Amino acid sequence: xxxxxIKTDKIQEFVEYCKSYREQVDDSFLYDEDLKSxxxxxxxxxxxxxxxxxxxxxTLSLMIDSYNRKGKKxxxxxxxxxxxxxxxxxxxxxxSLKHLEGINxxxxxxxxxxxxxxxxxxxxxFEIERYSYHLAREEDHIIKEAFPExxxxxxxxxxxxxxxxxxxxxxxxxxxxxxxxxxxSEWVSGLEGDELILEGGMKLLYHKERPVGQVxxxxxxxxxxxYTFIFSLCLIPEYQGKGLGRNLxxxxxxxxxxKGMPQAMLSVNAENDxxxxxxxxxxxxxxxxxxxxxxxxxxxxx
Numbered sequence: 001x002x003x004x005x006i007k008t009d010k011i012q013e014f015v016e017y018c019k020s021y022r023e024q025v026d027d028s029f030l031y032d033e034d035l036k037s038x039x040x041x042x043x044x045x046x047x048x049x050x051x052x053x054x055x056x057x058x059t060l061s062l063m064i065d066s067y068n069r070k071g072k073k074x075x076x077x078x079x080x081x082x083x084x085x086x087x088x089x090x091x092x093x094x095x096s097l098k099h100l101e102g103i104n105x106x107x108x109x110x111x112x113x114x115x116x117x118x119x120x121x122x123x124x125x126f127e128i129e130r131y132s133y134h135l136a137r138e139e140d141h142i143i144k145e146a147f148p149e150x151x152x153x154x155x156x157x158x159x160x161x162x163x164x165x166x167x168x169x170x171x172x173x174x175x176x177x178x179x180x181x182x183x184x185s186e187w188v189s190g191l192e193g194d195e196l197i198l199e200g201g202m203k204l205l206y207h208k209e210r211p212v213g214q215v216x217x218x219x220x221x222x223x224x225x226x227y228t229f230i231f232s233l234c235l236i237p238e239y240q241g242k243g244l245g246r247n248l249x250x251x252x253x254x255x256x257x258x259k260g261m262p263q264a265m266l267s268v269n270a271e272n273d274x275x276x277x278x279x280x281x282x283x284x285x286x287x288x289x290x291x292x293x294x295x296x297x298x299x300x301x302x
Contacts, residue, residue, distance in 0.1 A: 001057070001088065003095040006046040010056065011038065014048060017056045021080050026109040026290060029063065029077045031221060033195040045074075047095045049081060049088055057082045060092035064103065065190075071181040074100065076108035079121075086120050093124060097297060106295040111288055118291070126293040130177050131270040135284035136227070137253070140262045145251040147205070147244070153251055156202035156214075162188040164204055164211035172214075172234030177269055178292065194218075196229075198259055205235075205248060212239045215248045217255050220265045228256025228264040233275075245275075249282055 006014055015035045022030040040046045043065050049058030058081035062074040081088035108126065110118055147153060156165060162185035173179040191197060196218040205213030213235040220229035230252045235244055253264050266284070268275050 001049055001051060001091065003047055003049050003091045005095070005099070006040045006048050006059075010048060011040065013056050014038075014046065014059060014061075017059060018061075018078055021082075022078070024114070025078055025080055026111070028109070029075075031196065044077070045096065045099060046077075047092050049092055058088050058092055060096050062096065062100075062106070065187075067181060067183060067187050069102065071105075072103055073105040073107060074103050076106055079108055084116055084120065086123055089120050090124060093295075100297060104297050106297065108293050108295075109290045110293055112291055113288070118293075121293055124295070126295045129292045129294045132267050132290050132292065133270055133276065133286050134267050134288045134290060135265065135279050136222070136287045137264045137282070137284045139283050140257075142253045142257055142262070143250055145247040145254060147247050150208055151212075151244070152206050153248075154204050154206060155200045156204055158189060158192045161204060162186075165202070165214060168204065168211050168214045168236055169232060169234060171236040172240075177271065198228075198256070201255065203248070203251065203255075205244065207239070212236050213244055213248055215252045217252050219256075219261065222265065225263070226261055228253060228259075228261040230256075230264060230266040233266075241274075246278055246282065249278065 015038060018030050018035055019032075038044065044061065044063060046061040047059065048056045051057045060079045061077040063077050064074045068075055079089070079092070081092070107129065108121070109132070110121065112118075112131075145153075165188050166183055166185055170182040191202075198217045198219065201217035203215050203217075204211050214232060215230060216232040218229045218231065220227045230249065233245065233248055233252065235248075253262075256262070256264060264284075266279065267290075268279060270276075270289070
């Protein structure tokens with residue numbers, strides 16, 4: 001076995017490998033829409049494990065966009081080996097560390113029902129940081145949202161609302177594990193054209209003319225079924241606990257239903273008790289638990 005940094009002639013084989021094994025890993029960034037635009041570069045360093053015949057038998061692909069680089073961390077897109085041996089994972093990890101200047105941490109989400117891989121990762125030095133729940137709602141009926149007077153839910157407009165989006169998100173998620181790093185207007189602008197986000201699926205809630213809440217709506221595939229996926233649902237602190245989050249959730253679900261996706265999914269940090277309670281009250285159920293494992297990169301490991 002040998003490890004190489006991926007080259008152009010191996011991209012298609014890498015894509016097919018991801019499609020073949022994405023059900024065994026966190027597939028958040030392995031949808032067809034993601035893979036068809038995949039280009040290995042400084043933001044997407046990718047390493048492949050090859051057998052004696054030169055076929056891909058494992059891979060480690062990272063995501064280091066401006067948001068992650070700001071936090072000196074890299075998000076793992078896929079870390080997988082066909083043979084699930086410690087040696088194969090170690091070879092991929094060791095190769096990647098040589099080229100991660102300015103990055104101090106890797107993080108990877110792993111399903112708790114995958115103890116074999118968890119054991120390998122822990123033996124390599126990965127440590128659990130937090131857990132998150134993946135929730136689903138199968139009911140068709142959704143209560144209509146109803147915001148109090150002087151509140152208005154508006155559709156986000158690129159080129160106009162980036163600063164408002166950042167203001168709400170950075171305030172609402174300031175203490176949420178995994179989201180503490182502020183986003184920028186430039187990062188939000190980069191979401192334009194994202195094929196998974198529904199057209200008109202980014203919403204801002206205003207109290208008079210003050211931005212106080214937000215929610216984003218995309219699509220999620222699960223077992224060949226299409227779901228509304230709800231993310232970035234938050235309110236600035238002084239507007240929390242007033243029922244506004246519940247109505248943002250209902251608005252997002254109703255928007256997805258209007259696009260032909262009455263069932264919904266979302267993820268929530270396990271320690272976020274208030275949000276979890278809300279989602280369960282609104283008909284969501286837990287379908288899986290994911291562990292976020294971090295790997296601290298020291299000079300000695302490079």
